[in-house]
Amino acid sequence: MKTIRRLIYVEALKAVAFVTLGFLSLFFFFDFVDELQSIGKPESLAYGPAQALVYVTLLIPSHLYELLPITVLIGCIFVMARLAQSSEYTILRTSGLGPWRALRTLLLLGVGFVFLTFAIGDYIAPASERTGQLLKSRYQGTFSLVGNTGAWLKEKRGNVSYAVNVVSISRDGSLRNARIFEFDEKGYVRRQLLASSARIVDDHWALSDVELQDYNTRADANKAHIMTTRVPQMDWPTTLTAEMVSVALLRPDRMSTIDLFDYISHLEANGQTAQRYEIQFWRKVFYPLSCLVMVVLALPFAYLHFRQTGITTYVFGGVMIGISFFLLNNVFGYLGNLSNWSPWLTAAAPGLIYSVMSLAAFSWLVLRR
Known part of the structure; x- marks a missing residue:
C-alpha cells in the first residue's frame, strides 16, 4: 500500500x-x-x-x-x-x-x-x-482611502464611549486626519480631538498636532461654550490596536482568523453589529x-x-x-x-x-x- x-x-x-x-x-x-x-x-x-x-x-x-x-x-x-x-x-x-x-x-x-x-x-x-x-x-x-468618510470605530470604557474616525493610512503606516469623539453616560458629546496624524503604539495612540474641543453646551444658554485648545503632542489611551484599524480600513478577508476574532469581540463589547x-x-x-x-x-x-x-x-x-x-x-x-x-x-x-x-x-x- x-x-x-x-x-x-x-x-x-x-x-x-x-x-x-x-x-x-x-x-x-x-x-x-x-x-x-x-x-x-x-x-x-x-x-x-x-x-x-x-x-x-x-x-x-x-x-x-x-x-x-x-x-x-x-x-x-x-x-x-x-x-x-x-x-x-x-x-x-x-x-x-x-x-x-x-x-x-x-x-x-x-x-x-x-x-x-x-x-x-x-x-x-x-x-x-x-x-x-x-x-x-x-x-x-498616495494614501489608502476608505470611501469618502474613512473608517469608523467605537470603544467604550466605563460610562464613557468613543467614536473614532480614520480617513486614511499614510505612506509610513501612520493614520491621517484622525478624529475622536468622546460621549458621556447620556450620549452627549463631551469632547472632540482632531489630530493631523496618529501612530498606534502598544496601548495608546500618539497624536500629533492635536486640536481639543471641550463642549459645555448642557449648561444655561448664557453659559454654554466650546473651549478650543491646541497641543503639539498627546497620548490617547485606547484598546484599539493596529490590527483592528486594519480590519476597518482593509478588506476583512485579508485578515487572519485571530485578528478577526479579536475585532468581533471588540465590536460586540461596544454594542456594534459584527455580522459581516x-x-x-x-x-x-x-x-x-x-x-x-x-x-x-x-x-x-x-x-x-x-x-x-x-x-x-x-x-x-x-x-x-x-x-x-x-x-x-x-x-x-x-x-x-x-x-x-x-x-x-x-x-x-x-x-x-x-x-x-x-x-x-x-x-x-x-x-x-
Missing part, C-alpha cells in the same frame, strides 16, 4: 502544482496589466515597473489561498481520470485498493492541503497583503476544509469507464465545479449578510452542499456500480 499511496500522492502533487502554477501565472499577468495604468503618473513618479512587479508578487499568496481548493479539485480529477483511462487504476483495484481504502488515501492527501491552505490564509497572505499595500502607498505617494465579520471569520475556519470535499469529488472520476475519449471533458467539468464552488461561496456570504443568517451556517453551507454532492457521486459511481 505504501507504493500505491506514493504513486497517487506524487502524481496528484505534480498535477496540483502544475495547475496552481498556471492559474497563478494568469492572475499575475492580469494584476500586472492592471497596475500598468498606475505607472508614470505625475503624482507617483517613484512607482515604476520594478515596484509594480514587487507589489503584484506580494499578491500571489492571497490568490494562492483562494485558488488552492479549486486547483486541488482539478489536479486530482486529472490524475484519477488519467489513471482510469490508462487502466492503471483497474490494476490498483485488483491489487487491493478498494473504494474505502482509496477514499482514506485521498483524505490523507486532503488533510495536507487543509493545513497548507490554513497556513497560507492565516499567516502568509495577511502579512504579504499588508506589506504590498504599504509598499504601494509609499512609492505612489462573523461570516468572514467562519469562512476562514471552513474554507481550508473544502480541500477535503474536493478530493472526495475527484475520486469517482477514477471509476468512469472510457477508452477512446480524452479526459479534456472531465477536466473541464472539474474547472466548472471549482468555479461554481467559488461563486456559491461568495453568494452565500452576501446573502447571509443581507438576510441576517447564522454566520457559521452561512459559511459552512457551500461546503455542506458540495459534501453531499461528493458523497452522492461516490455512493452511485463507486459503491453501487
Whole structure:
C-alpha cells in the first residue's frame, strides 16, 4: 500500500502544482496589466515597473489561498481520470485498493492541503497583503482611502464611549486626519480631538498636532461654550490596536482568523453589529476544509469507464465545479449578510452542499456500480 499511496500522492502533487502554477501565472499577468495604468503618473513618479512587479508578487499568496481548493479539485480529477483511462487504476483495484481504502488515501492527501491552505490564509497572505499595500502607498505617494468618510470605530470604557474616525493610512503606516469623539453616560458629546496624524503604539495612540474641543453646551444658554485648545503632542489611551484599524480600513478577508476574532469581540463589547465579520471569520475556519470535499469529488472520476475519449471533458467539468464552488461561496456570504443568517451556517453551507454532492457521486459511481 505504501507504493500505491506514493504513486497517487506524487502524481496528484505534480498535477496540483502544475495547475496552481498556471492559474497563478494568469492572475499575475492580469494584476500586472492592471497596475500598468498606475505607472508614470505625475503624482507617483517613484512607482515604476520594478515596484509594480514587487507589489503584484506580494499578491500571489492571497490568490494562492483562494485558488488552492479549486486547483486541488482539478489536479486530482486529472490524475484519477488519467489513471482510469490508462487502466492503471483497474490494476490498483485488483491489487487491493478498494473504494474505502482509496477514499482514506485521498483524505490523507486532503488533510495536507487543509493545513497548507490554513497556513497560507492565516499567516502568509495577511502579512504579504499588508506589506504590498504599504509598499504601494509609499512609492505612489498616495494614501489608502476608505470611501469618502474613512473608517469608523467605537470603544467604550466605563460610562464613557468613543467614536473614532480614520480617513486614511499614510505612506509610513501612520493614520491621517484622525478624529475622536468622546460621549458621556447620556450620549452627549463631551469632547472632540482632531489630530493631523496618529501612530498606534502598544496601548495608546500618539497624536500629533492635536486640536481639543471641550463642549459645555448642557449648561444655561448664557453659559454654554466650546473651549478650543491646541497641543503639539498627546497620548490617547485606547484598546484599539493596529490590527483592528486594519480590519476597518482593509478588506476583512485579508485578515487572519485571530485578528478577526479579536475585532468581533471588540465590536460586540461596544454594542456594534459584527455580522459581516462573523461570516468572514467562519469562512476562514471552513474554507481550508473544502480541500477535503474536493478530493472526495475527484475520486469517482477514477471509476468512469472510457477508452477512446480524452479526459479534456472531465477536466473541464472539474474547472466548472471549482468555479461554481467559488461563486456559491461568495453568494452565500452576501446573502447571509443581507438576510441576517447564522454566520457559521452561512459559511459552512457551500461546503455542506458540495459534501453531499461528493458523497452522492461516490455512493452511485463507486459503491453501487
